[in-house]
Amino acid sequence: MSAAFALLKRDLRLAFRQAGGTGTALGFFLTFVVLLPLGLGPDQALLQRIAPGALWIALLLSVLLSADRIFQSDYDDGSLEIMAMGPQDLGLMALTKAFSHWLTAGLPLAIAAPILGLLINLEPERMLPQAIAMLIGSMALSLLASLGAAVTLGIRRGGPLVSLLILPLYVPVLIFGVAASGGMTQKPALLILAAISLASLVLCPWGAAAAIRAHLR
Amino acid sequence: MGGGCGNQGAFALTRSWSKMSIMQAYANPTRFLNLTQPLVPWLWAVTIGLFATGLIMGWNAPPDYQQGETVRIMYVHVPAAWSAMMVYTIMAIASATGFIFRHPLADAAAKTAAPFGAVFTFLALVTGSIWGEPMWGTWWVWDARLTSMFVLFLLYLGYMAIWQAIEEPQRAARIAGIIAIAGFINIPIIKFSVDWWNSLHQPASVFRMDRPTIAPELLWPLLIMGLGYTFLFLVLHLTAIKTEITSRRIRQMRIANIREL
Numbered sequence: 001m002s003a004a005f006a007l008l009k010r011d012l013r014l015a016f017r018q019a020g021g022t023g024t025a026l027g028f029f030l031t032f033v034v035l036l037p038l039g040l041g042p043d044q045a046l047l048q049r050i051a052p053g054a055l056w057i058a059l060l061l062s063v064l065l066s067a068d069r070i071f072q073s074d075y076d077d078g079s080l081e082i083m084a085m086g087p088q089d090l091g092l093m094a095l096t097k098a099f100s101h102w103l104t105a106g107l108p109l110a111i112a113a114p115i116l117g118l119l120i121n122l123e124p125e126r127m128l129p130q131a132i133a134m135l136i137g138s139m140a141l142s143l144l145a146s147l148g149a150a151v152t153l154g155i156r157r158g159g160p161l162v163s164l165l166i167l168p169l170y171v172p173v174l175i176f177g178v179a180a181s182g183g184m185t186q187k188p189a190l191l192i193l194a195a196i197s198l199a200s201l202v203l204c205p206w207g208a209a210a211a212i213r214a215h216l217r
Numbered sequence: 218m219g220g221g222c223g224n225q226g227a228f229a230l231t232r233s234w235s236k237m238s239i240m241q242a243y244a245n246p247t248r249f250l251n252l253t254q255p256l257v258p259w260l261w262a263v264t265i266g267l268f269a270t271g272l273i274m275g276w277n278a279p280p281d282y283q284q285g286e287t288v289r290i291m292y293v294h295v296p297a298a299w300s301a302m303m304v305y306t307i308m309a310i311a312s313a314t315g316f317i318f319r320h321p322l323a324d325a326a327a328k329t330a331a332p333f334g335a336v337f338t339f340l341a342l343v344t345g346s347i348w349g350e351p352m353w354g355t356w357w358v359w360d361a362r363l364t365s366m367f368v369l370f371l372l373y374l375g376y377m378a379i380w381q382a383i384e385e386p387q388r389a390a391r392i393a394g395i396i397a398i399a400g401f402i403n404i405p406i407i408k409f410s411v412d413w414w415n416s417l418h419q420p421a422s423v424f425r426m427d428r429p430t431i432a433p434e435l436l437w438p439l440l441i442m443g444l445g446y447t448f449l450f451l452v453l454h455l456t457a458i459k460t461e462i463t464s465r466r467i468r469q470m471r472i473a474n475i476r477e478l
Contacts, residue, residue: 151392151395161378168368207395214388
């Protein structure tokens with residue numbers, strides 16, 4: 001457990017000090033939100049209708065954009081190999097890395113999204129449900145991203161491949177996330193979203209660990 | 218090291234279970250080929266017979282009272298969708314077997330199943346679109362059944378892309394196996410999508426707990442076509458596995474030649 005905490009501390013420190021961490025994800029998110037009205041026209045009613053879905057798609061893409069930093073740098077400098085050889089469970093390590101990714105990408109974006117939603121005329125009473133749904137859903141996004149990052153370790157030009165592999169698995173999160181952000185089916189959708197997050201909490205670290213072992217073999 | 222399909226010795230070292238001996242016997246590619254290859258011409262005969270019967274029966278079946286003649290698209294569309302899901306299930310089972318028991322033949326089976334599954338999925342999507350235009354008035358809607366089927370198509374593409382991206386076959390097999398198993402979650406979603414969500418697509422009418430809601434004179438040609446698709450996949454899959462085994466042997470011979478130089 002203490003090893004997991006040490007790893008978490010190290011990853012968070014790296015994310016804050018390195019370029020390409022939280023700031024980039026937030027910047028991408030902001031750019032997406034600003035570009036949207038430019039592409040669709042400044043129709044307030046239209047923007048209000050599509051705002052929850054647009055914010056979710058922005059969240060999906062920004063999480064995906066930062067997915068490769070979950071394992072790639074550790075793979076490149078060999079520390080992932082040390083972790084795999086060490087006495088700690090590799091699954092716990094993968095979970096810790098997914099958690100630190102969520103803390104530095106999913107969490108800030110989920111907090112910032114409703115505020116940035118003001119730019120695309122998100123209804124004020126939808127802000128809280130949007131933030132809660134994104135908070136819960138982004139855990140599943142980070143965990144699935146860690147699986148995708150582990151699978152494409154060491155593959156040249158793995159970026160587009162991660163998108164092809166992981167975006168299909170993001171579809172349920174997107175559907176239930178948008179449903180949980182407002183509308184009639186809010187509560188059941190939120191519960192299903194939580195179920196998806198819990199299921200990926202159990203399965204994704206295991207799969208990521210298996211993929212890392214296969215790559216390091 | 219030996220590795221690959223041509224030589225199972227490298228894998229046998231890691232296993233000492235006596236239970237494994239039956240599995241190992243069939244993991245031998247030569248024995249597998251000797252067992253299955255004589256069946257291939259017979260399987261072709263059965264496939265052609267089933268397709269001929271199914272198509273003629275489908276042609277002579279009475280038109281639907283609502284849908285008219287367009288209901289005949291069903292005989293191509295529905296078996297394609299069944300096969301697409303069946304092939305993914307086979308691929309996931311083969312991947313799990315290959316992953317757990319390090320069974321090279323299972324990896325070859327999973328790898329070679331994917332392109333057929335992708336084609337079946339594509340066929341189901343295209344024929345569904347052609348059927349949807351006169352019946353629903355639109356080529357495509359983003360509802361649960363259609364979307365989850367499209368996701369299945371993407372999963373097949375991603376699975377094949379992994380095999381392309383990783384050069385070393387044993388590593389590719391393990392990584393692709395993880396992807397196939399993770400994507401299997403989509404299969405029950407497709408099956409139950411018409412029950413869980415309000416969909417434009419009709420609910421299950423053949424495989425139901427009580428009895429099929431489809432008229433028997435329309436159902437029989439459909440079941441025969443379904444069987445025909447299954448046999449077509451089986452015979453093509455066996456041929457593809459043979460091709461895969463042969464190409465791995467060629468690869469190993471080449472590597473051995475390079476080492477000798």
